[in-house]
Amino acid sequence: MTTTDTGVPPAVSAVDGERIVAPQPDEPPKRRRFSRRAGGLTPYALLVPASIVLAAIVGWPLIQLLITSMQEFGRAQVFGAPPSWVWFENYVDVLTDSTFYEVLGRSLVFAAVCVVSTMVLGTLMALLLQRLPKGFRLLLSIGMLLAWAMPPLSATIVWGWMFDTDYGIINSVLVNGFGLEEFRQHSWLIDPLSFFLVAGIIIIWGAVPFVAFTLYAGLTQVPEEVLEAAQLDGAGAFKRFRLITFPYLKPIFLITTILQIIWDLKVFTQIFALQDIGGIRALTNTLGVYIYQVSIAGGDFGTGGAIAVITAIILMTVSLYYVRQTIKEEEL
Amino acid sequence: MSATTATAPRAARAGASRDLAPRRRGARNRLSTALWSALSVVLFALFAFPVYWMVNTSFQPNNEVRGSEIHFWPDNFTLRNYATVLFDPGRTPFAPAAVNSLVVTLTTVLVALIFAFLAAIAVTRFRFKSRRGFIVMILVIQMIPGEAMIVSIFRVIDGWHLLNTLIGLTIVYVATVLPFTIWTLRGFVNGVPADLEEAAMIDGCSRAGAFWRVTFPLLAPGLVATGVFGFIQAWNEFVIALVLNARPEMMTLPVWLRTFLVANGTTNWAAIMAGSTLMAIPVVVFFLIVQGRMTSGLVSGAVKG
Numbered sequence: 001m002t003t004t005d006t007g008v009p010p011a012v013s014a015v016d017g018e019r020i021v022a023p024q025p026d027e028p029p030k031r032r033r034f035s036r037r038a039g040g041l042t043p044y045a046l047l048v049p050a051s052i053v054l055a056a057i058v059g060w061p062l063i064q065l066l067i068t069s070m071q072e073f074g075r076a077q078v079f080g081a082p083p084s085w086v087w088f089e090n091y092v093d094v095l096t097d098s099t100f101y102e103v104l105g106r107s108l109v110f111a112a113v114c115v116v117s118t119m120v121l122g123t124l125m126a127l128l129l130q131r132l133p134k135g136f137r138l139l140l141s142i143g144m145l146l147a148w149a150m151p152p153l154s155a156t157i158v159w160g161w162m163f164d165t166d167y168g169i170i171n172s173v174l175v176n177g178f179g180l181e182e183f184r185q186h187s188w189l190i191d192p193l194s195f196f197l198v199a200g201i202i203i204i205w206g207a208v209p210f211v212a213f214t215l216y217a218g219l220t221q222v223p224e225e226v227l228e229a230a231q232l233d234g235a236g237a238f239k240r241f242r243l244i245t246f247p248y249l250k251p252i253f254l255i256t257t258i259l260q261i262i263w264d265l266k267v268f269t270q271i272f273a274l275q276d277i278g279g280i281r282a283l284t285n286t287l288g289v290y291i292y293q294v295s296i297a298g299g300d301f302g303t304g305g306a307i308a309v310i311t312a313i314i315l316m317t318v319s320l321y322y323v324r325q326t327i328k329e330e331e332l
Numbered sequence: 333m334s335a336t337t338a339t340a341p342r343a344a345r346a347g348a349s350r351d352l353a354p355r356r357r358g359a360r361n362r363l364s365t366a367l368w369s370a371l372s373v374v375l376f377a378l379f380a381f382p383v384y385w386m387v388n389t390s391f392q393p394n395n396e397v398r399g400s401e402i403h404f405w406p407d408n409f410t411l412r413n414y415a416t417v418l419f420d421p422g423r424t425p426f427a428p429a430a431v432n433s434l435v436v437t438l439t440t441v442l443v444a445l446i447f448a449f450l451a452a453i454a455v456t457r458f459r460f461k462s463r464r465g466f467i468v469m470i471l472v473i474q475m476i477p478g479e480a481m482i483v484s485i486f487r488v489i490d491g492w493h494l495l496n497t498l499i500g501l502t503i504v505y506v507a508t509v510l511p512f513t514i515w516t517l518r519g520f521v522n523g524v525p526a527d528l529e530e531a532a533m534i535d536g537c538s539r540a541g542a543f544w545r546v547t548f549p550l551l552a553p554g555l556v557a558t559g560v561f562g563f564i565q566a567w568n569e570f571v572i573a574l575v576l577n578a579r580p581e582m583m584t585l586p587v588w589l590r591t592f593l594v595a596n597g598t599t600n601w602a603a604i605m606a607g608s609t610l611m612a613i614p615v616v617v618f619f620l621i622v623q624g625r626m627t628s629g630l631v632s633g634a635v636k637g
Binding site: 042043044046047049050053054056057058060061062064065068125128131132133136137139140142143144145146147148149150151152153154155157158159160161162164166167169172173176205209262265266268269272273276277278287288289291292295296301304305308309311312315316319323326327 | 364365368369371372373375376377378379380382383385386389397398399402446447448450451453454455458460463466468471472473474475476477478479480481482483484485486487488503504506507508510511514564567568570571575586589590593594598601604605608609611612615616618619620
């Protein structure tokens with residue numbers, strides 16, 4: 001009995017499957033999935049231009065990067081001397097170098113502080129925008145738009161000027177306005193910690209508007225009836241945000257947080273330009289700037305390549321969860 | 333499309349809250365609205381001040397900028413800083429850098445939009461074997477830090493003898509802007525229901541014709557928003573240009589501004605602010621013109637449905 005039972009079903013199901021599955025693609029999918037059709041070679045043809053560019057400028061250099069990171073590749077090799085293979089020596093060098101861990105720790109902490117501050121402030125600004133009467137909303141929007149629109153390099157230079165040791169307005173206001181004499185000729189960029197305070201202000205100032213506008217646009221889509229019903233049931237403002245608004249906005253929170261993490265972890269312009277204005281490079285390098293210092297400025301492409309690969313792996317691990325989430329949300 | 337869906341609930345809500353608000357709470361609401369409004373003025377000042385300070389400094393004589401007194405208003409208004417930036421032959425000239433930036437940026441936007449548009453159609457309107465793989469690849473590429481790639485991009489471009497050329501820089505920029513552009517446009521194309529095309533086809537349009545006449549016009553706002561985003565990204569891009577186009581006559585504006593900053597030390601802040609202002613103007617103007625479309629565009633592009 002049991003042997004025949006286990007023996008038969010597969011055969012039946014196979015036949016069944018053939019019968020049921022066969023007609024299916026003919027009828028309902030044609031209506032439902034009309035939009036997405038096979039189209040033969042057309043989709044591949046449409047992808048050709050983008051693929052060629054990405055292969056040439058992302059794919060090929062990526063392979064080159066992996067190769068270089070396993071070679072002894074210095075200035076001599078740039079001028080034509082054949083590079084020698086050292087396999088994982090560069091990686092060992094980097095991973096046993098305490099400077100690398102300093103840079104790494106600095107970047108991670110700095111990015112975490114920036115991302116959290118930006119998201120919290122951006123959310124509060126979005127909620128504020130929602131509460132404001134029209135005229136004030138427009139005013140605040142214009143202010144944020146100006147900050148958002150400033151090119152990062154211009155912004156960094158302006159803030160650098162405002163924090164200037166001798167003639168900067170911040171020192172001047174602190175001394176003359178608040179009588180804090182210790183800020184006379186105070187250098188904000190020499191001390192690494194206050195260097196990163198300034199850098200953080202610049203980055204958060206520029207990023208909050210993006211988050212605020214994006215979330216505000218999302219807030220207008222949250223159904224008002226649901227919020228009102230919750231209010232009648234006695235839910236406070238915070239509870240309403242946590243239980244209704246936040247779940248509605250979750251996809252937008254997700255996207256903006258991913259973008260902030262990526263942008264803040266690989267920050268280059270603001271740090272590099274602030275160093276130009278007055279920071280100590282060795283004490284304020286973040287991953288992006290460090291790669292540049294080692295390879296382009298220092299001429300050690302092999303080690304720089306190894307640092308770049310490690311950085312890319314870290315960044316992609318951090319964002320892996322979000323990539324998976326996005327793929328799930330988008331039902332790819 | 334996104335504009336109508338965004339305004340409808342807002343209008344409804346405004347009406348509803350006015351009708352439902354109990355009279356007793358009117359005074360309290362007015363007070364809290366006044367407080368929020370006051371806060372918004374302070375925040376406006378915080379956000380706008382650096383921009384104002386840049387422009388303000390750029391119109392003051394440098395000896396006043398370097399004085400002990402702070403001038404909150406350019407009392408001794410001067411255009412000399414702008415003249416220094418634009419015409420002083422002793423420094424790296426501004427005009428070629430501006431032309432380089434314009435050429436590279438506009439070409440990048442145009443090419444990236446066309447390529448991304450084709451790719452977006454492929455991944456939204458067709459079903460094929462590597463569709464999912466391509467989209468995931470686009471997502472993953474966006475996660476690769478550009479600074480990590482800069483070394484090998486430098487060597488690849490050098491290998492093609494395209495260092496210090498506008499073509500080389502443009503190719504790299506197209507690749508930089510492309511993943512984001514494809515991703516965003518994909519969202520926009522998804523947002524236009526394929527039923528509309530189906531209806532047009534029942535009325536006798538060809539498949540391509542249906543797409544061109546029905547879907548494409550609805551995508552115009554999306555194309556504008558995505559194009560503007562690409563423009564800003566390319567215009568502001570700094571590290572790649574710093575590495576690839578270091579020769580003075582091939583510099584773009586950000587690299588020029590950095591050179592100008594280093595050359596003047598921090599002794600001529602007034603001129604540096606003038607240069608900074610000149611670089612920021614196109615981007616700020618662009619932002620102000622398309623801002624409404626941009627936020628709604630970015631959201632509907634980034635979030636499904």
